[in-house]
Amino acid sequence: MNTLNLGILAHVDAGKTSLTERLLHTAGVIDEIGSVDDGNTQTDSLALERQRGITIKSAVVSFAVDDVTVNLIDTPGHPDFIAEVERVLSVLDGAVLVVSAVEGVQAQTRVLMRTLRRLRIPTLVFVNKIDRRGAAYEPVLRALAEKLTPAIVPMGRASGLGTRVSAFRPYGPGDAAFTERLADVIADHDDAFLAAYVDEEAPISYGRLRDGLAAQVRRGLVHPVYFGSAVDGVGVDALTAGIRELLPPAGGDPEGPVAGTVFKVERGPAGEKIAYVRLFSGTVRVRDLLRFGRPGGRAGGAADEEGKVTAISVFEQGAAERRDEVVAGRIGKLWGLGEVRIGDAVGEPDGDPGGDPGPGHFFAPPALESVVVPTRPADKGALHVALGQLAEQDPLINLRQDDVRQEVLVSLYGEVQKEVIQATLADDFGIDVAFRETTTVCVERPLATGEAVEIKGKDINPFLATIGLRVDPAPVDSGVEFRLEIELGSLPFSFIRAIEETVHDTLRQGLYGWQVTDCVVTLTRSGYSPRQSHAHAVFDKSMSSTSGDFRNLTPLVLVAALRESGCGVYEPMHRFELEIPADAFGAVLPVLTSLGAVPYAPETRGAVCLVSGAIPAARVHELERRLPTLTHGEGVLECAFDHYRPVQGAIPVRSRADHNPLDRKEYLLKVVRRAGGSR
CATH class of the missing domain: 3.40.50.300 (P-loop containing nucleotide triphosphate hydrolases)
Known part of the structure; x- marks a missing residue:
């Protein structure tokens, strides 16, 4: 089938x-x-x-x-x-x-x-x-x-x-208006069909029209x-x-290399992870050793985890039935992949899935954030574990641990999601929580090019590592890219990987505490001390560079480069479309202005006025709350994320949740203490 x-x-x-x-x-x-x-x-x-x-x-x-x-x-x-x-x-x-x-x-x-x-x-x-x-x-x-x-x-x-x-x-076929509409729509996207439609004396058969419709539906046209x-x-x-x-049936070669994507993760009765996998190519069998990880690798390499598949279920006639295998085109539930996460690619990274199997990001990220506080202080540890399990099922909850204040923050799309998280924690984990005030999540973007370098052996640098980094602005919505400008082979791959991972971690909190995006970070200089030991002695890390040296030094170099480049803070903006009675426009317009909205020219259609524009995401809830009174219950509001704009007025600062590389002295004291002393 x-x-x-x-x-x-x-x-x-x-x-x-x-x-x-x-x-x-x-x-x-x-x-x-x-x-x-x-x-x-x-x-x-x-x-x-x-x-x-x-x-x-x-x-x-x-x-x-x-x-x-x-x-x-x-x-x-x-x-x-x-x-x-x-x-x-x-x-x-x-x-x-x-x-x-x-x-x-x-x-x-x-x-x-x-x-x-x-x-x-x-x-x-x-x-x-x-x-x-x-x-x-x-x-x-x-x-x-x-x-x-x-x-x-x-x-x-x-x-x-x-x-x-x-x-x-x-x-x-007997409905002339329908067949004419079919022919017109198909001809809009098919020049060959249009030529045949115009030139042929005999009418095009209904079967050909249906075939043409199916072909264009399958192309998404x-x-x-x-x-x-x-x-x-x-x-x-x-x-x-x-x-x-x-609609087109699923493709994929069951005999090809295994390639698929994980789109859902849930926990079984015993707490075991169950991965929902759409398989684009190949066949996965029980007891197979399966590779999985971020598409392209979690740090720029290949998929970096492995697990043995202990059980498989395939969906048949309404339910998931246990099977020995799942083949290309099907959706299977896989047990045994203990470290699997939503969005992981499974199988060989070079496998051809017949398209991009990665989930990508098609919608805007959450624009809100709130601190979760357990009602009983003794539940702090259990809350962190429970939120970790919820984040496995919904990575965009995006847990942020504030080690300084001993708080956990979650990202949110809205108030209903907050209520659902609260109820889930109470019902499934027995943890009663409260949320503090919801705040808007901004982003930072570099304003210019900035460079910094720390050289091994200099008094100011306590680590056995040399790192030079350059930060360049990148196009909007391009994310973060890490590049190498050093000679290949001049630095062990494990150290390069440590730098890259730490760059991404550090950029989660920029100069003002917000995530830094839309930039290119380039490794411009490097140096290390090769593995050494005293005579007749074992390896001595006080004489030899380790990945820890590069992980600890990278934040200092990166924030120095960011300081030189400068960062702008941008707030999320929603595009709104508002349908209101025409006589309510005079009351609605000043409210929109007071909420920081930028309305475009209104359009009047009889007794209805259509107003569109942009509004800060933080003010959407207030507009929703006030609209019924302003329009006598007749206003209809549509909102969706549109873009980020530079913050107007005072720049909001987000409290840091790390060792704060912006304060070198404080950072070094905490990092050296954590590492067990200085060299």
Whole structure:
């Protein structure tokens, strides 16, 4: 059988999980359809998901459509859990984007579709809830074309909207308007088809039109649209046929080198790690010794961990079944990889996955941060362990340990995520916690080129190492790159690796305490003392350089280079789109200005005013809070991260959580004491 790894994505409450239940029921996997409200669905298995009626963690189930096994991945819709969606995108062959026929295109819908199109993931659109009061057909199609993409093709006609007798009739070869629309959309992206369409005297066959549609859907160029109701099953058969006919099956050579990616990690009943792996190439068997690590290596080399696979489960007919192997194209649960992390590449680094298997970063990083404090001081140690396990499942929680204040900070997307972490710690670990005030996470960027060097043997340098570093600004969103300008072979690789790892660690806290990004750090000079010993004695580290010398010296050199370059501090900005009554504009505008927003020219459409612009991420919650009063409950706000801008006014400083290389004397006292004394 062929395999299709399918994602279900949507804005919160559009009906993703209900659609998943209906697809499983239609395929005969479950006898009864669960309800999100009743907390008995297949994919919302966490107690907290059942209590809140929202999806928090991605979940995998499977069903068969003719000769295709569909691994269906249900993802969260709430923007606070966008990190779960990000990890899933790297393993998909296709997607279904669910839109509510009542609410229409919403903020998260636009963010998701923009990303799906950029990644060229073949996507079908399912407009759900046509049985609900307020459901619309033509207005939703217009919104899809205007706000998502003009390359949509309605695959049928909805009727009886807003009633119990709502229906969806798929179009066929006899629907002239449909076949004409198909031909026009296909011709927009296919010159050969356009020439045939214009020149041929006989009409193009319906079969050729459907083949052309499938080809362009699989290239991510065109998006068929289906209407229906997941609760009543309306339109689901047509959607299922579209999944089977239009979306591409998984590729990959089972006989090729093993290559895959880990997109989810969970803990079993005994605390063991279970890795969810999408395999792009090769076959993994029980008792195989499997390599894994960061794509390209955690420090610039190859994958640097190994583990023996002790058990495998593969998804079949709704559940994960134990198997002896998992082959290319499939999703498997692997036991035995004790050090595995989300985002790890598995197998040979030179294996061809048929594309980039790495998860990448498709959405903005968390813009908020808060200190987590245990209610009982005795729980400090247990809290750190528990947060570490949560960070394994969600790396963007991004734990930051402040050793000076003995505090733990977590990165957040929003207040709902904070509440979920708090409830999870209480329910799963028995730890009651409180959060301090949420603050905005800024970034630093170098403003110019800066260089520094510390030479071995000089009085100011207590380490047996010579390091020269240059920091150069890099394009926005390029991250951090480490380069070598020293002669190859002039420094042992273990020392180069120590410098590179420490550079990345040090850049987590720049001159003002924020993470430094968008720069190139170049190793320009190096020197070391070769391994030596006194006569007839063992190795003497007081005479020989060690990796510790380079790890301890690198922060001093790097911050000196940063000081010379100078760093600007940038705050996250969200792009907002606001739909308000036209007569409320006069009240809303001064509030936007007071919140630091930069509104663009408004657009008036009858009694409605559309305002867009940029607003500091830190002020979005305040705007959401005040909007209902300002607009008599009629304002609609859409927000999404857009860019970082230079901080206006006083530069915010983040407290340091390390040995503070900005203060050389303090740093050396702490580092030498930690190392057990000076040389």
